[in-house]
Amino acid sequence: MGEEKDILVFAEVQGNNIATNSLELLGEATRLKLQLDQNTQVIAALLGENIECFADELFGYGADRVIYCNDSKLAVYRSDTYGDALAKLISEYKPLIVLIGATYLGMELAPTVAAKIKTGLAAHCTELHINKDGLLVQVVPAFGGKVLGDILTPIHRPQMATIKAGITKKNEFSNKKGNPELFTCEINGFGDRIQIVSINKSTSTRKPLNESECIIGGGFGIGGKENWSILEELASLVNGSTGCTRPALDEGWTEGEHTMIGTSGVAVSPKVYINAGISGAAHHTCGIKDAGLIISINRDSNCPMFTVSDYKIVADWKPIFISLIEKLKQG
Ligand SMILES: Cc1cc2nc3c(=O)[nH]c(=O)nc-3n(C[C@H](O)[C@H](O)[C@H](O)COP(=O)(O)OP(=O)(O)OC[C@H]3O[C@@H](n4cnc5c(N)ncnc54)[C@H](O)[C@@H]3O)c2cc1C
The missing domain is CATH 3.40.50.620 (HUPs)
Structure with a gap:
């Protein structure tokens, strides 16, 4: 035809x-x-x-x-x-x-x-x-x-x-x-x-990442599940959500493909994307091309993530996030 x-x-x-x-x-x-x-x-x-x-x-x-x-x-x-x-x-x-x-x-x-x-x-x-x-x-x-x-x-x-x-x-x-x-x-x-026995729809209380105005992103540089709770705390203080890279998801620090940003995750467009410990692979950055302000923290001054960032902080992420949380709690 x-x-x-x-x-x-x-x-x-x-x-x-x-x-x-x-x-x-x-x-x-x-x-x-x-x-x-x-x-x-x-x-x-x-x-x-x-x-x-x-x-x-x-x-x-x-x-x-x-x-x-x-x-x-x-x-x-x-x-x-x-x-x-x-x-x-x-x-x-x-x-x-x-x-x-x-x-x-x-x-x-x-x-x-x-x-x-x-x-x-x-x-x-x-x-x-x-x-x-x-x-x-x-x-x-x-x-x-x-x-x-x-x-x-x-x-x-x-x-x-x-x-x-x-x-x-x-x-x-x-x-x-x-x-x-x-x-x-x-x-x-x-x-x-093949028989459909039942259909169970999953429910989530999380705001979908692609509806969040502020996303706190973390990658392999976050270093462990115990550290991930710091990102969650910061995200809740700014009424935002956490997003991750493939390695952070694979390590089990966060759950579900819907928390991963990039080609095999979700594309996001927050007003602010604050991220730490992310190298900036194209698989990840193609998911943030519509983000507003991008603030990145990385120990490596040459990491590709800095080429797509508005603010680049060459440092260990943890003390920065902890002091940010303290400041936000003080109001
Ligand atoms: C088919 C395919 C699809 C993929 N899809 C996706 C996808 O959708 N999304 C995605 O994200 N990835 C995806 N990936 C994986 C992607 O290619 C990269 O491997 C991944 O994004 C890298 O994740 P990362 O930046 O967390 O880790 P790494 O590349 O290991 O980077 C870690 C960074 O943390 C920094 N760092 C370490 N310690 C600290 C510290 N204390 N403070 C500050 N910085 C620190 C390091 O300098 C480094 O830059 C895909 C891969 C394939 C093959």
Whole structure:
């Protein structure tokens, strides 16, 4: 049906909403479209049961076409059924590019689909653009974040990429309208061999990092779990949250991927980001590019973190945070 010219965005339904990440990808797709053939269209692909109601929102945020697959087998997400349906939809419409949000669902669905349709996948991209040959340049940090690699998919189609929430921007909502198109296919999953026994949603009292105006960030230089409580205390005194790097998370000083900032964590935009013991790998700094004031403390005067900081303090972090806490407590 298609001819490898369109950009398809997987529109993920989260509860009663389209995921913000998917709306951001529609914005990214409309920007990429301007760098491609003038006949390129942005297609939003919706999977689920009774999901046609989301079409207006997708048109409003930039979709030229909305294609939906409405099936009771898609009522609850499963990688086998969603993977099969999305692979079939892609095979039918033959887009040039497929973009999927790097949400928990997307991080499973994207490689499942890429393997089924036998194409490449660049995961956790920090930037996308079209090169002079019309190929999608998928920028991904490599070698521990020290290098930004340009990944191309020169032969196989579609070119597939995932991007985390907060890395790209959604369009202003417009009153653009359209008629959603129904796509039907036989969905082959693992049938009864997989059964949803129960769904337990985790609850958290923490303010989401991407809603915090002040973030206290800590990296491997914090040195231990007992020190992490100092960051938590400082964060609560400024009504903020703590964020971390990959090593701090892996060491178990803080819990949950949602506390990690960067390509495989969250992208944040606080007014103030005070951080300590973070070297400044691209995997981390791409998650703070929309932060306001960045104040960094590091013992190493040459650390890359200082190149993206407004204030650089070459020192041991601990005495500084402790005296800051004392001052804040004194009012
Ligand atoms: C595929 C992939 C995805 C990744 N995704 C992410 C991601 O999303 N987010 C992320 O953060 N990382 C991610 N990483 C890891 C990333 O590449 C870096 O390894 C990581 O960010 C480094 O963390 P760090 O700065 O805490 O540790 P280090 O690089 O070890 O730096 C520690 C810093 O602490 C300083 N220091 C030590 N002691 C003190 C002290 N007492 N006072 C002050 N400063 C001190 C040191 O000078 C040093 O600069 C990813 C890696 C890969 C391969």
